Amino acid sequence: IRGEGADVIYKQRNAAANICYELGEYQNEQRAYEKAMTFYNEALKQDETHDKSMLALAKLYLRKGELEGCEHQCNALLRVDPTNEEAMMMLADLMFRKNKYDDAIYHFEQLLEKKPNNYEALVQFVQLLRRAGRLYDCP
Numbered sequence: 001i002r003g004e005g006a007d008v009i010y011k012q013r014n015a016a017a018n019i020c021y022e023l024g025e026y027q028n029e030q031r032a033y034e035k036a037m038t039f040y041n042e043a044l045k046q047d048e049t050h051d052k053s054m055l056a057l058a059k060l061y062l063r064k065g066e067l068e069g070c071e072h073q074c075n076a077l078l079r080v081d082p083t084n085e086e087a088m089m090m091l092a093d094l095m096f097r098k099n100k101y102d103d104a105i106y107h108f109e110q111l112l113e114k115k116p117n118n119y120e121a122l123v124q125f126v127q128l129l130r131r132a133g134r135l136y137d138c139p
Contacts, residue, residue, distance in 0.1 A: 017047035024056060033060055049080045058090060067094055085111060089121055096124070101132040 024039030037060055043053035058073035074091040077084055092107035108125040111118060 013046045017043040017050040017053065020046060021050065021053045021056070024053065028056065028060070033064065036060060051077055051081050051084065054080070055084070055086060058087065062090065067098065070094060083114060085115060085118065092121070093124070096128055101128060104128055105132070
């Protein structure tokens, strides 16, 4: 009976997280970014592994220019879902913007290893290698 009760609670919390996420999406569409962030954070309080909310929050942080918050959300999302391509791409782009070329190269290599036909990532990777003076590392 305890196992069933925990399962019901998990489903309810997940449903609450989905509702908060949808409300955040609505606020985001209305360009009420602070309200959207509040709803995404509430979704994460309900379900700390809610990947859609993590990604949406990372995008909002990036839009606001808060690179540290974006990086934190991307890392948290990759801990929950190590195969999330969008988070990998965003994190690689962040490292590129911060002039942390070795970290950016690592993230692009991880992404391209998992999905070699991601041409957008390949283009950015080649541009990064060119800027870092490491075109000889080009795949």
